[in-house]
Amino acid sequence: MLLCVTASHKTASFELLERLSRNPENVAPSLMEAGAQGAVVLATCNRFEAYIESDGLDQSAVVDAVARATGIPASEFDGAYRTVADRHVAEHLFAVASGLESVVSGEGEIAGQVRRALSDAREAGTTSSELERLFQRASQAQRKVKNVTALHRAGRSLVRLSLELADSRIADWSAERVLLVGTGEYAAVTLATLRERGAVDISVFSPSGRAELFAKKHGIRAVRDTEYASVAQGSTLLITCTTATEPVLGPAQLLRSAAADGGGCPIGPAAGFAAQSPVTDAPHSQLVIDLGMPRNVDPQVAHLEGVALLDLETIRLHAPLEELQAADAARVVVREAAESFHADGSRQSVTPAVVAFRTHIFGLLEAEIDRARRRGDEDGLVEQAMRHLAGVLLHTPTVRAHELAAEGRGEEFTAALETLYGLAPGAGRAAESDIA
Numbered sequence: 131m132l133l134c135v136t137a138s139h140k141t142a143s144f145e146l147l148e149r150l151s152r153n154p155e156n157v158a159p160s161l162m163e164a165g166a167q168g169a170v171v172l173a174t175c176n177r178f179e180a181y182i183e184s185d186g187l188d189q190s191a192v193v194d195a196v197a198r199a200t201g202i203p204a205s206e207f208d209g210a211y212r213t214v215a216d217r218h219v220a221e222h223l224f225a226v227a228s229g230l231e232s233v234v235s236g237e238g239e240i241a242g243q244v245r246r247a248l249s250d251a252r253e254a255g256t257t258s259s260e261l262e263r264l265f266q267r268a269s270q271a272q273r274k275v276k277n278v279t280a281l282h283r284a285g286r287s288l289v290r291l292s293l294e295l296a297d298s299r300i301a302d303w304s305a306e307r308v309l310l311v312g313t314g315e316y317a318a319v320t321l322a323t324l325r326e327r328g329a330v331d332i333s334v335f336s337p338s339g340r341a342e343l344f345a346k347k348h349g350i351r352a353v354r355d356t357e358y359a360s361v362a363q364g365s366t367l368l369i370t371c372t373t374a375t376e377p378v379l380g381p382a383q384l385l386r387s388a389a390a391d392g393g394g395c396p397i398g399p400a401a402g403f404a405a406q407s408p409v410t411d412a413p414h415s416q417l418v419i420d421l422g423m424p425r426n427v428d429p430q431v432a433h434l435e436g437v438a439l440l441d442l443e444t445i446r447l448h449a450p451l452e453e454l455q456a457a458d459a460a461r462v463v464v465r466e467a468a469e470s471f472h473a474d475g476s477r478q479s480v481t482p483a484v485v486a487f488r489t490h491i492f493g494l495l496e497a498e499i500d501r502a503r504r505r506g507d508e509d510g511l512v513e514q515a516m517r518h519l520a521g522v523l524l525h526t527p528t529v530r531a532h533e534l535a536a537e538g539r540g541e542e543f544t545a546a547l548e549t550l551y552g553l554a555p556g557a558g559r560a561a562e563s564d565i566a
């Protein structure tokens with residue numbers, strides 16, 4: 131039986147996820163010691179999942195094993211995880227690998243993380259044949275989602291859409307003083323999109339200290355930690371797109387501007403983007419676009435006078451129908467891939483019984499052919515006829531075995547073999563290559 135215990139940005143705090151991801155290499159061996167036949171652990175900044183093949187472990191035993199391996203009391207997991215079991219495990223993993231469960235739908239990094247999780251399990255000797263098949267099929271499903279849907283473009287489209295929504299308040303992009311906060315994949319996409327629109331005065335700040343490298347690569351100015359607040363105050367357009375789990379921009383940075391001018395820091399009515407009319411006509415001095423998930427910007431920024439805030443929630447309300455349909459199309463691909471995975475698994479479940487049956491029949495056949503040869507079957511016609519008859523006799527039971535397996539009734543075929551022929555599944559495995 132397959133089981134997945136999952137904690138993600140949807141169920142757990144980022145603080146707990148960060149603690150879980152510190153020593154993931156200890157978890158799979160702990161699960162094996164607890165009785166798992168196989169274990170693969172997927173640990174990222176937004177997700178911690180244990181995939182187990184076992185006939186006896188339940189979610190409590192899994193949580194206890196994770197607690198022992200990580201040193202985090204099991205009580206801290208209460209309400210922070212959920213369990214996926216049996217036929218639902220494949221669809222869940224395929225959705226995860228495809229980016230459907232990511233913070234930003236369609237992000238591509240998770241696919242590599244899923245592959246590395248399997249590789250790590252192989253190195254640790256904790257994987258199993260069924261988990262191997264599961265994770266390999268997850269990579270296949272991810273590639274199909276990428277090839278036949280627009281899901282992987284969703285995050286990039288959100289960047290473009292956010293700047294399109296900003297168009298109504300920006301008369302001349304070349305005159306904007308832009309501060310980009312973040313240096314990852316979306317930051318690079320954002321920078322390219324800004325330049326397409328004509329922006330030239332662009333600086334970059336990195337909460338993780340990567341600004342210099344990013345700035346040198348892309349030919350823009352890096353902002354040091356000590357400059358961050360002053361540059362933020364002087365920028366007319368601020369765009370955040372980091373993986374930080376806490377806000378990286380808030381009133382603490384922007385309020386200093388008013389204090390420096392000696393005019394205090396009045397906090398007036400919200401100057402944000404309404405759901406039905408995302409860009410107002412008010413003469414805001416600053417536009418803040420938050421592309422982070424979780425939020426990179428403290429929502430209180432929207433209440434500062436002269437500041438407008440546009441976040442992902444509002445941007446998604448204005449996403450084109452094609453982008454909204456991309457996730458639905460990806461779900462269909464994932465569901466079909468999961469069904470195919472289970473169908474193949476069902477056929478494999480009766481393979482030992484089919485092998486035993488065919489080996490038994492071919493054994494009888496060879497004995498009869500030897501007898502025919504001793505009686506003078508010099509032209510081989512009797513042997514030819516007997517081999518044809520054996521093939522005919524084997525065809526229907528083999529097809530029926532696979533049909534029963536697909537219906538979840540494979541054990542009926544196994545039971546019938548034992549009742550009629552006294553055969554046990556697995557007998558004659560050595561002959562499998564001769565009859566495949």
